[in-house]
Amino acid sequence: AQRVTQPEKLLSVFKGAPVELKCNYSYSGSPELFWYVQYSRQRLQLLLRHISRESIKGFTADLNKGETSFHLKKPFAQEEDSAMYYCALSPQGGSEKLVFGKGTKLTVNP
Amino acid sequence: GAGVSQSPRYKVAKRGQDVALRCDPISGHVSLFWYQQALGQGPEFLTYFQNEAQLDKSGLPSDRFFAERPEGSVSTLKIQRTQQEDSAVYLCASSSLLGLAGSDTQYFGPGTRLTVL
Secondary structure (H helix, E strand, O other), X not given: OOEEEOOOOEEEEEOOOOEEEOOEEEOOOOOEEEEEEEOOOOOOEEEEEOOOOXXXXXXXXXXXXXXXXXXXXXXXXXXXXXXXXXXXXXXXXXXXXXXXXXXXXXXXXX | OOOOEEEOOEEEEOOOOOXXXXXXXXXXXXXXXXEXXXXXXXXXXXXXXXXXXXXXXXXXXXXXXXXXXXXXOOEEEEEOOOOHHHOEEEXXXXXXXXXXXXXXXXXXXXXXXXXXO
8 A cells, every 4th residue: 555654743943943854655666755845825836856856945855765764854944944745655657646645734933 | 837727716515516626737738637635634646637538536535526638638526416525625736747657747726625514
């Protein structure tokens, strides 16, 4: 079964502090992993994907196949990072449907 | 260019009514997806189209849910005899790849919030 687990429903940090949003997945093949973000009153949008190995808005995420994790990290959080973050996987081949976690609401306090 | 659009943005239905939700994907996008997002949950896959062909409908929760994309562009998600448990945000997404090996970015619409009374 394909499953994405985000253990933290809420995460609160202060501006300038490091932040890590956890994501674990369960899938027997080699999925593609994504982080999507939804800012207040905006639509869901792609933040980053593991195959591109990019750093977007200072965020990075490393796929750890041994631990089946894809944690999202940023060394210095900004107030504008406050949003809902969803980890998602796409099974290998065929339909590109996304399997989402339940999301983590990040609040960055001034 | 314009992104994915959905209409209506909000829909209130009485239990037992039929509803139709529309999605206009990004022009030229081959793949179209529908997701259901209940309150406090992540989006859950409903169905997937490649052009006009519905290739995966494994996520549709019951035979009351029906989706179509007759000309390979606009799609409609229809829910018959709505129930309270159908209350959710319905998201549409489109992408440009054909659904072969690898995945392309899915661009999401703003969603339709359905409330069934």
